[in-house]
Amino acid sequence: MESKPLGDYPRDAVDRLLNVIHLFRDIRATSEWQYDVLLKRSQLVSLQAGEQLLNAGDVDQWVYFLLRGELQVHVESAATGKIDAAERPLAVIRPGEVFGDLSMLLAEPRSATVVAAPASRDTQVLAVDCTLFGDLEDFSLLQLPTKLVFYRNMVHSLRWKLEVYRSKYPAHQLADSHRKLKLYTGPKNCREELLALADQARALARILLDWNAEFGSGELVDESSDMFDFLESMLS
Template sequence: MEIKPLSEYPRDAVDRLLNVIHLFRDIRASSEWQYDVLLKRSRLVSLQSGEQLLRAGDVDKWVYFLLRGELHVKVNSPAAEEAPGNERPLAVIRPGELFGDLSMLLAEPRSADVFAANNSQDTQVLGVDCTLFGDLEDLSLLQLPAKLVFYRNMVHSLRWKLEVYRSKYPGHQLANSHRKLKLYTGPKNSREELIALAEQAKALAQILLDWNAEFGSGELVDDESDMLGFLESMLS
């Protein structure tokens, strides 16, 4: 695994690379200076076939975007312990996907291992140090507009994932949980909106974590092929 700060790459190449990621594109549109701050807290990770990126139990504040290749998400399970080396991934992460956000938002240990796929020879991942966004009162490095962009992106991503679960299992007790959360209706572009978005993101992350716990246990599906097929469609 090779880890390099973005400063080691030509700036025009970095700009082209990050223009496809909503978070970076939106912050750059708001402020070039704030975009530069975010670049300084980001890094590019290159993985070879089968290399591990994240480990269950780790605690950090990094969020990731897959830029190239394919990643496999795996969790410890009785089936995997009975047949080590033959377990299939619980989920597949493909280019453009955001991951690692639940651990960051909830300040909890990571719940799964993430590996580069065995058939993926050149996997590239962008990592962002989200300690920049954690303290809502500290606007010394990232100002209010940039933090609003971040939490709006988090809320949008989480709601989309939860809607996919809802469409697959409309009768499940969790199906409408995210729709019951109160939406912010106060002044736009304010500290009040930032606080509300951060609270909403954490609540959505907890609901998604609850879904994932049941899905990982296999309780929500009839068979393994159904589970893998749905997860792959969800992450594509």
């Protein structure tokens, strides 16, 4: 596995790459210098087939975007307490998908191990250190508008994943759980909205964990893989 700061790549190539990721595009539209702050906290990770990216039990604040290739999600065997790479993965992550957000939002150890698929010879992942988003009262580096963009994106992504589960299992007891969460209706673009969005994101993350515990996330459809078709030569 090889990790490089985004600063090691040509800036125009990085800008084109991140323009197809909602979070970065929205933050850049809000503030160019806030976008630069986030770039300094981001890395491009390259993996060969079978290489491990995340390990169950790890605790960190990184969120990931798969750009190229395919990743597999594995959990420890109840019998051996180890990962069996030969077993069918719990889930498959495809280009365009966000992952690692549940652990970040809930400040809990990662529940699964993520590896590059055996047939995926050149997997690329954008890794973002989201430590700066965790402290909702600290605006020394990331300002209120930037944190609002982050949590709006997290809420949207989580609700989309939960709606996919609901469409597949409409009679399940969890099907309407996320729709019962109270939406924020107060003043916009303020600290109050930020706190409400963060609470909502954590509640949605908890519901998604419950879904994943029963079905895994492998059936979730890739919503934006077509956006990444041109990445083959982007950073070469």
